[in-house]
Amino acid sequence: xxxxxxxxxxxxxxxxxxxxxxxxTVMETIPPYLLCEMTPYDVLRYYVGxxxxxxxxxxxxxxxxxxxxxxxQNWSLLGSNYSWTVVLGLLVWALFxxxxxxxxxxxxTTQLGYTPRYKANGFQFFLLSLTVFLALLFYRxxxxxxxxxxxxxxxxxxxxxxxxLCVYLLVKGKVSPQTNEILESRPILYEFYRGMEVHPRLxxxxxxxLTNCRFGLLAWELLVVAFFVAGWIKHGFSLAHLxxxxxxxxxxxxxxxxxxxxxxxxxxxxxxxxxxxxxxxxVFVPAFYTYSSYYLxxxxxxxxxxxxxxxxxxxxxxxxxxxxxxxxxxxxxAHKGKCYIWGYQATFINATYESSSGIRQSKLLTSGFWGIxxxxxxxxxxxxxxxxxxxxxxxxxxxxxYALFLTVLLVHxxxxxxxxxxxxxxxxxxxxxxxxxxxxxxGVF
Ligand code: NDP
Numbered sequence: 001x002x003x004x005x006x007x008x009x010x011x012x013x014x015x016x017x018x019x020x021x022x023x024x025t026v027m028e029t030i031p032p033y034l035l036c037e038m039t040p041y042d043v044l045r046y047y048v049g050x051x052x053x054x055x056x057x058x059x060x061x062x063x064x065x066x067x068x069x070x071x072x073q074n075w076s077l078l079g080s081n082y083s084w085t086v087v088l089g090l091l092v093w094a095l096f097x098x099x100x101x102x103x104x105x106x107x108x109t110t111q112l113g114y115t116p117r118y119k120a121n122g123f124q125f126f127l128l129s130l131t132v133f134l135a136l137l138f139y140r141x142x143x144x145x146x147x148x149x150x151x152x153x154x155x156x157x158x159x160x161x162x163x164x165l166c167v168y169l170l171v172k173g174k175v176s177p178q179t180n181e182i183l184e185s186r187p188i189l190y191e192f193y194r195g196m197e198v199h200p201r202l203x204x205x206x207x208x209x210l211t212n213c214r215f216g217l218l219a220w221e222l223l224v225v226a227f228f229v230a231g232w233i234k235h236g237f238s239l240a241h242l243x244x245x246x247x248x249x250x251x252x253x254x255x256x257x258x259x260x261x262x263x264x265x266x267x268x269x270x271x272x273x274x275x276x277x278x279x280x281x282x283v284f285v286p287a288f289y290t291y292s293s294y295y296l297x298x299x300x301x302x303x304x305x306x307x308x309x310x311x312x313x314x315x316x317x318x319x320x321x322x323x324x325x326x327x328x329x330x331x332x333x334a335h336k337g338k339c340y341i342w343g344y345q346a347t348f349i350n351a352t353y354e355s356s357s358g359i360r361q362s363k364l365l366t367s368g369f370w371g372i373x374x375x376x377x378x379x380x381x382x383x384x385x386x387x388x389x390x391x392x393x394x395x396x397x398x399x400x401x402y403a404l405f406l407t408v409l410l411v412h413x414x415x416x417x418x419x420x421x422x423x424x425x426x427x428x429x430x431x432x433x434x435x436x437x438x439x440x441x442x443g444v445f
Contacts, residue, residue, distance in 0.1 A: 122259030195274020
């Protein structure tokens with residue numbers, strides 16, 4: 001987000017390959033020192049945007065919890081004993097999953113030569129956490145209602161935890177950065193918002209694996225299960241609410257199955273650990289990504305059982321298609337292009353780029369889903385999200401907030417990702433964009 005990417009074409013040294021490579025570096029524009037010399041965009045970006053966003057989102061998640069609740073909940077600034085027990089309990093559980101000895105996974109090496117290390121036990125962590133939580137709900141079902149009714153307090157605790165972490169990341173990034181990825185100094189609130197380091201570690205673990213994968217996404221899973229049970233206790237069993245929770249469980253199970261693939265995405269390789277990503281995963285994901293399920297606790301679904309079954313089936317198809325698109329790329333890369341996609345020899349464009357270890361070769365797949373549009377995985381992701389929001393049909397926009405937000409997020413991400421690829425691969429990316437001209441929907445966009 002907010003990056004200017006400078007590229008220096010260097011075609012001479014790449015004469016032996018199909019297309020010239022680009023030497024690329026990612027850096028930000030340096031804001032003018034004096035406020036009066038800044039453009040309105042600079043002022044907005046560095047001084048107005050971050051505080052405005054931070055205040056509005058922090059207040060916004062509390063407001064959403066109240067709007068979607070049953071009218072008995074109250075604003076919470078500091079949380080409660082209950083909420084701190086829940087939040088710290090989840091944090092410790094998440095930390096243990098990364099501390100226990102086990103297989104390590106090495107993420108992509110940065111341009112400065114740093115190779116991040118992750119724990120490769122995501123799916124086991126997901127299954128064990130879900131099993132323990134289901135057992136807890138079996139023996140003490142009222143836990144589900146307590147979690148739903150204490151959402152404002154839980155979010156207040158998550159907020160404080162996220163703020164403390166972001167302050168730590170800012171200070172650490174300024175005083176003793178570990179991974180020499182620090183940029184020029186910026187206005188402090190902007191640095192707090194954007195983050196300082198791409199791969200900071202804390203208590204022996206990678207911060208983004210902790211906040212994104214092990215806290216935020218697990219909170220998402222456990223909360224949607226809890227909200228389904230809470231709705232059941234309050235209004236009786238609902239197949240539609242079950243479809244909503246089941247689809248998200250399948251989606252999140254798929255995420256944990258593929259967790260090591262996530263370490264190659266923009267969230268991990270480009271975004272710095274700060275308010276944007278860490279607050280996002282510690283607070284926004286539990287508050288907002290779960291919202292379609294949360295809303296149904298106080299507003300029982302209006303859709304029929306047959307519609308619920310149809311929604312479930314549709315959602316499974318979209319999740320499977322999203323997985324299939326991601327899988328085709330991984331399979332193709334794992335086989336270095338020597339493989340069959342949809343029964344035919346895979347076709348691709350050769351590309352080169354410069355990394356810390358010199359010039360490297362890559363291939364851009366042009367067959368299968370990657371030959372239809374350049375980001376079909378995002379399209380299926382959005383359709384899957386709409387399908388698990390559909391059980392809230394009849395209650396206006398509220399149950400659909402997540403899917404609408406995701407649409408904006410992913411369309412914006414298309415442009416971020418394509419800018420990265422255009423600079424990284426240069427002419428090869430331009431060629432790929434000609435061979436596969438549409439970004440998301442063939443013939444439309
Ligand atoms: P992609 O999986 O589409 O990965 C994009 C990267 O793949 C590019 O940067 C490039 O990286 C490589 N690439 C692009 N085109 C090709 C090609 N034709 N052949 C080979 N490699 C190519 O995007 P994301 O990493 O953003 O998303 C991964 C998954 O996560 C998706 O399923 C997405 O829907 C989901 N997601 C979900 C979000 C949510 O909030 N729910 C948010 C974001 C993503 P390289 O430099 O390696 O060449």
